[in-house]
Amino acid sequence: MSYRLGCDVGGTFTDLLVVDEATGRTFRDKVPSTPDDPSRAVVAGARQICEANGIDPAGVALFLHGTTVATNAVLEGKVSRVGLVVTEGYRHILQIARSLVPGGLAAWIIWPKPEPMAPLEATVEAPERIGADGAIVRALDEVKLRANLEILKTQGVEAITVCLMNSYVNDAHERRVAEIVGEMFPDLPVSVSADILPEMQEYERALTTVANSAVRPVVSRYVGNLERELKAWGTPSKLNLLRSDGGLMSAEKSRQAPVNLLMSGPAGGVAGALWVAKNSGFPNCLTLDMGGTSTDVALIEGGEPRLRRETSVGHLTVRASSLDVKTVGAGGGSIAAVPELTGALRVGPQSAGAVPGPAAYGKGGTEPTVTDANVVLGYLPENLLGGSFRLDREAARKAVQKVADALNIGLYEAAAGIIAIVNETMFGALRLISVQQGYDPRDFALMPFGGAGPLHGNAMSILTGAWPVLVPPSPGVLCAYGDATTRLRVDAQRSFNRLAQETTDGDVGAVIDLLVAQVSGELASEGVSPGDIELRVEIDIRYAGQAFEVPLSSPRGSTIAELTARFDAEHNRLFTFNLNVPHELVNIRVVALGKPANVAPQGIARGDGNPGAAKVRDHELFMDGRVMPAAIYDRAKLRSGDKVKGPAVVCEMDSTTLIHAGHVGEVDAFGCILIRPE
């Protein structure tokens, strides 16, 4: 027997999913997370799920894992101290940081500038210079370099980055510097910018490589612990980690290039959504992952999520591919406030967090939150978390009353207002990934998940026109599905920067061949047999002179002429015009993918369309400006084909689904609830 085990670490719970590779059968479980050392819950959970289901650990071939270790290290500032080696004359590259002050006019007055990720006192210069054409303008002065590197010995650095000018064209000096650093600091990991991001733009390349160094020790430690514990448990399973772009990478690779893990967490959700979307027959989906403090949205088209060439975590934005997930500071814990001067109603981005949490949690919170508004309106009945956790309705009312008083409106109206505002914020994020990218949301279904997503999904579909609302089973543990169902991914890219008219299909093909050999080799070394490798070629193209390129997939054998024609069409779709200007091929990228897992969704029993058996009790809620009768259902008891008429609330252990008046939720063969207008 061969199993794959997916495991996702969240703030509160660690979710696990085991898949029998032969049959596609799945087993699910969740255990409390152990934030001080997340690997403890991971291994404990893995043991628990296997023991409970009689699975021999020796049969677990793959251990697939989405982790927020790198993300949290960045967000909490618990990264390693990085030494940086730059070209002479560029010591302040991270301090100047492209000179950008975010915000509008006069925003500099109130902008707290973040400190460089590699401290200036630990940034030293390499006397050398390579030109934009790759020629050596000034040879590396190794004696001086060694003298400069001595400074780092007094700086307590835990990792070192080398990033030199124009190394994306010629990395010879970077390699030599890295060798010398290796000799002088044999115990420290060295990251070289030509490895991490062989691309034009010195600041982004330096920052990305420094970020890589900064999370390298913490990721290394974590991965090391996990491997050791897995070994002790007696499983030979190979550990893979989920990358920000939704692919998997080997434990070894993740130690070298952990910058690719910064968005591993949200990627799990999107990967899980992808799997549900495929199985439910909705290849076009907008995903809405709403948690306590923030909401992540993404777009899946034709069964593929959109990728972008950046990853953002807190203040940090690096050039590493990630799923195009937009995050907004709107979640169940977002606080509503009415500033005195304007008298406007604002919701978020301040959050009550887990402590004290919404007033309704009864942990001392008094500020009105989105969750409190949901409680007041009757959308969130008392039996959250399977009934073990009682909501304090009175506290919620008291908190929301503050907003009502400030606006001089009724309690229900205030609560409905809070919900409308937070929905609008999420709508803004959904527009950014759909309308603004030239997609019409009406061509998509909307998949809400995360703890709070299914409460707001129906309202978001009313706003976007994306139907149906597709609420997956166990929307709170969708990430683990993502971890378990995605596949290995390796990519490599080269700056090309040539005009279409000044290059040939042969030149492009030669670069592609080189990259194909590189990524195929890497996947093969992970044990993927050549027949299972899927290759994808992407070329970034733009009108010569533009700053932003459009990535287009370029199947092998396609010509430059085809590519430029497709670019013109895409540019017109996105921006409504074309230019009579030469095309520039900017970057060439090759992605190699391993074999996808065979995980079939579990079917549920067929019912007769009447959800009566699942009904818990009658209920009342405030919607569309009035109090109306409603009903509460237990999701676990719903059968395939059941039609739940809104207004209704469907409860399950980790989430609550709200079906609006005038809408019907139909349960499909796999337990998804599909909500549509009546």
Next chain:
Amino acid sequence: MPTRIIEERPRPFAPVDIDTVTLDIIENALRNARIEMDATLVRTAMSPGIREQGDAFPLIADAQGRMIVGQFGSFIGGFLDGWDGTIEDGDMIFLSDPYSCEGAISHSNDWLVLLPVYRDGRLIAWTAMFGHQSDIGGKVAGSMPIDARSIFEEGVRIPPVKIWKRGEYNEDLVKLVMHQTRKPDWCAADLNALIASCRVAARRVHEMCERFGDDVFVSATEALLARNHRAMKALIGMAIAEEPISFEDYICDDGVGFGPYRIKCSMWREGEKVVLDFAGTDPQSDASINFYLNENMFKMFFGIYMIMVFDPAILFNDGFYDLIDVRIPEGSLLKPRYPAALSGRTHALGRIFDILGGLLGQKTPEFLNAAGFSSSPHLMYSGTDKAGKWFQLFQIGFGGIPGRPLGDGPDGHSLWPGFTNVPNEFLERYFPLRIERYEALADTGGAGLHRGGNGILMSYRFLEPGTVSIHDDRWFVPPWGVNGGQPGARARKILEKPDGTQTIVANKLDRLEVAEGDVLHFITWGGGGWGDPLDRDPDLVGKEIRQGLVSPEGAKAYGVVADAQGKVDAAATEMLRSKLRSDRTGPLPLFDYGPDLATLRARSQADTGLPAPRQPVWHSTALAAE
């Protein structure tokens, strides 16, 4: 004659009561639309000035042209008052002549696109955007000749014309305009980008109207303006006194040997209104440093500064305009008479912000920022390379952010919103040059409890012979410090030949011929310091020595004695600090401007390497050429 708005089915919008929530939703949606405008522009524009550096400004306004979201406030109202034309559904206005729009755009390089948004036969909104074109023809590459005597020397001037008329595109017009520029490829792409951005925003307005109804949309924009009016009224009553206060500062020179030019602004409150009066500002210049300041734009600058200084939570729009009365003397540097040259207006534009800061903060030193606006320093480098290809670079530089109540001023950052540098690897790949140094120059930021940001030293090695233009200021009159903080260092430009000989060159010049292998050291100003430098933590000064941001010599301004490794000698520091304290003759000044003008003049050659500018000579402005 004001503009005639033609509507197929003119009828008033019905006023609707808007609940707070709908209002906030519409406000959010408008803000998102504005963000989309920026995104569209940046992704499709071509000149590095716009696409990398973000030198472009969007807005969405109501039917009367009042800005609901945007940055620099609306000029549409002024344009409609002054333009003798008609507006119809399907029109799009294109213009660049500052004298045709009351200075809504302030030099001909800024191209403005205005799109009226019609619904159902009625005008319901405007979207507009302008962006700086890297070249619009004229007598020097970059089209900003410092010695221009009239606007006719500064390239193509576009009066308000219809690039689209009732849905029909005027291709000949665009051809005519593009024929005037050295960079038609950039200009064509940038103009398309401006148009696409306005269209995106118009589409969003339509969607909002479909969702909420036209009447609700219009009432909501009224309510948003009213909300801002209320907030600003309260703020003005709170923060502005009836007793007049004033502040003045200088533009160093006009690039043809005269200077400095004074800009003075006085402020007082009359009832609920604020008066901002520029009486005392010097007359206009014969050269191009004039800045045709649009009153509404200045109201917006004032409003935004009020908000940022006193209460950053307020969102701004045009709603407060009738609370502010701006008075600018005719024929002054800020309201020059046609056809005065205008292309070098960035210096005065920058100085306006320093003046606003000094004006607003002087009664509330805890909110006061030091000075740090020099200009928007420009470098132009153009020529024909060995392969016979024309190259032309236009680059905006950055300097030190002033010391702030919040803390140190960031080193080498932009005071302009959304501006960013062009990556040096990009420059090296596409232009014949190499950037050999790029650093935050030590000791250039003014000493203070909160240090002023350091200026940038950027060393360009030119790999082809070519012609260089430089626009910068703050080389003669230093950026002042506040609350005991010291002035920042002044800007400076040095041309170095391959043999190592160095020449100091002017900060405003055109037609500097450079040879292959020459290096231009382009050094920008440092921000002024904030608070008493003797109160700064000596260990922090030591750390900044290790960081290369302060030198051991520069540390003495903080009364700190330290070695080259940043090791602080505590005893010597204590001694130096008590000596410096006891040498003081009185309390530290609120503003430290550095030496007075006479002293600056006397020491100019020694301190800056350049002769002092001569006192400008005023004469009655020659009659306009009309």
